[in-house]
Amino acid sequence: MTDMISTKVRFAPSPTGELHIGGARTALFNYLFAKHHNGKFFLRIEDTDRERSKDEFTDQICESLNWLGLHWDGEILFQSNRIKEYQSAIQTLLSGGNAYRCFCSKDLLEKSRAEGVYQYPRTCRNLNENEIRKHLNSGENYVIRIKIPEGQTSYNDIIYGHVTVNNSEIDDFIIARSDGSPTYNLVVVVDDHSMGITHVIRGEDHISNTSKQIQIYKALGFDIPVFAHLPMILGPDKKRLSKRHGAPGVQQFKNDGYLPDALLNYLVLLGWNPDSEQEIFILDEMIAKFDLAQVNKKGAVYDEKKLYWISGQHMQRLGNKNILDGILAINQSWGNGFNIQYQYTVIELLKVRAKSILEFIDQSVYFFNDPEEYDSKAVGKHWSNNSVNDFINTFINKMEAIENWNTEQIEKELRNVAEKYEIPAGRIIHPIRLALSGVPNGPSLFAMMELLGKETCIRRLNKALKLLPKS
RNA sequence: GGCUCGUUCGUCUAGGGGUUAGGACGCCGCCCUCUCAAGGCGGUAACACGAGUUCGAUUCUCGUACGAGCUACCA
Numbered sequence A: 001m002t003d004m005i006s007t008k009v010r011f012a013p014s015p016t017g018e019l020h021i022g023g024a025r026t027a028l029f030n031y032l033f034a035k036h037h038n039g040k041f042f043l044r045i046e047d048t049d050r051e052r053s054k055d056e057f058t059d060q061i062c063e064s065l066n067w068l069g070l071h072w073d074g075e076i077l078f079q080s081n082r083i084k085e086y087q088s089a090i091q092t093l094l095s096g097g098n099a100y101r102c103f104c105s106k107d108l109l110e111k112s113r114a115e116g117v118y119q120y121p122r123t124c125r126n127l128n129e130n131e132i133r134k135h136l137n138s139g140e141n142y143v144i145r146i147k148i149p150e151g152q153t154s155y156n157d158i159i160y161g162h163v164t165v166n167n168s169e170i171d172d173f174i175i176a177r178s179d180g181s182p183t184y185n186l187v188v189v190v191d192d193h194s195m196g197i198t199h200v201i202r203g204e205d206h207i208s209n210t211s212k213q214i215q216i217y218k219a220l221g222f223d224i225p226v227f228a229h230l231p232m233i234l235g236p237d238k239k240r241l242s243k244r245h246g247a248p249g250v251q252q253f254k255n256d257g258y259l260p261d262a263l264l265n266y267l268v269l270l271g272w273n274p275d276s277e278q279e280i281f282i283l284d285e286m287i288a289k290f291d292l293a294q295v296n297k298k299g300a301v302y303d304e305k306k307l308y309w310i311s312g313q314h315m316q317r318l319g320n321k322n323i324l325d326g327i328l329a330i331n332q333s334w335g336n337g338f339n340i341q342y343q344y345t346v347i348e349l350l351k352v353r354a355k356s357i358l359e360f361i362d363q364s365v366y367f368f369n370d371p372e373e374y375d376s377k378a379v380g381k382h383w384s385n386n387s388v389n390d391f392i393n394t395f396i397n398k399m400e401a402i403e404n405w406n407t408e409q410i411e412k413e414l415r416n417v418a419e420k421y422e423i424p425a426g427r428i429i430h431p432i433r434l435a436l437s438g439v440p441n442g443p444s445l446f447a448m449m450e451l452l453g454k455e456t457c458i459r460r461l462n463k464a465l466k467l468l469p470k471s
Numbered sequence B: 001g002g003c004u005c006g007u008u009c010g011u012c013u014a015g016g017g018g019u020u021a022g023g024a025c026g027c028c029g030c031c032c033u034c035u036c037a038a039g040g041c042g043g044u045a046a047c048a049c050g051a052g053u054u055c056g057a058u059u060c061u062c063g064u065a066c067g068a069g070c071u072a073c074c075a
Helices: A021-036 A055-068 A083-095 A106-114 A129-137 A184-194 A204-220 A250-255 A260-268 A283-289 A304-317 A320-330 A340-350 A357-363 A376-382 A387-401 A407-421 A426-437 A445-452 A454-467
Strands: A008-011 A040-045 A099-102 A143-146 A152-157 A161-166 A174-176 A199-203 A226-230
Touching (some): A021 A226, A055 A250, A083 A143, A143 A204, A152 A226, A174 A184, A199 A204, A260 A304, A320 A340, A340 A445, A376 A426, A387 A407, A387 A426, A407 A426
Antiparallel strands (some): A099 A143, A143 A174
């Protein structure tokens, strides 16, 4: 390692809503970048907007981050605890001549904006001592604005490359409100500097804030970090996915039974390409291969279908223990009364055909309870008349005689019955599956029967014989 | 309005002066098969437009169009 300064990044959400996939993706990229470089990933809560910030959202964001496995280093930094630092930075700017008091009324400025004047006309920029004192003495409210110098501001974005803006395009924006509280662009710079952030990785919506922030860095004499702006995640209409726009919260994915790694896997593919044809990653693999230089500039449309597929891929690959943990996290009573070996076998049989934990739970009910009803379409197809009952009765007799209750024996006996009646085995297999599970599809019938056990199979078959066919 | 950024299959993307423009999801078909999945094989489908540079442009340049973001005493 030639890096003398270790990498430090941060994820800085404002607690005005729950964590949604856009934020999760930003957090993920920060996390991957930090871990890839053996650096630190910090969490900062941007709660300077006292009206909209809520503690419950802070809790929810932390919970979501933890569920995803994106654990932050050190203590959470709350901006609301750092007012003194901001005040002192503002004072430095003011006394250094890099900022000034502005006494213009909000109404006036809003009016001129409505008339097409979008920039602050810098009315108060060159007020002299006497004029300032006069305003102050008459008790007028004022805000503090940064004094943007002439010239150009440019920086080299890891993802977007060189971005240059004429300073004439940068407003003398407000750094302190009339109540003295600092604004976003000021606090970000003060915090990123005091936290020692080396790389600022955030959404593309901050590109135009960056040149403003660079002005503050310069005015304060701070080193400027490296910037990397991530393309937006878009809705189907190509507009930025936002809460208003139906951006799903991370919590929602948890409730829908998605595994954290699957969500992360989907998210990492939105904008980043691994420079190979690999599509399925676990977190450690993402860390090993992640590179900001491989992130593209184009916004990516959120596509639930692909997430769904990725989720299925993860289900297949995941260890049975992990799946069990995932199930229990949603439904603690799953598998109650059945031993662990039985539970693991259920998982083994089902995991290739469930795309989410929720689906998994849904598909597994008949392993623990006798079916209460039978899929009516399947009944019509496979058990529409009494001839089926004869086959089943014959098979029940054969089953009772089986001593070694295992897949092979069961299959052998069933095929014998089919042969005896000179019918395709499917004519017996389908109705039996229906009788045992209530549904027309699932894992290999014989493997299912072995697991359910002889008693249960016979009991369920007899029950079905009483109820089917429906006339 | 101004500024900044972007534009390859429906979607996620690879590629890059001469390619049958590659992969993945989805969709369709076939195989496997007791069903459903999974898996295998195949198919469908894209370089926004116009100039210029060039022997040649999807790739480079410039325009145009379209889209997005920012333009708050929100973050």
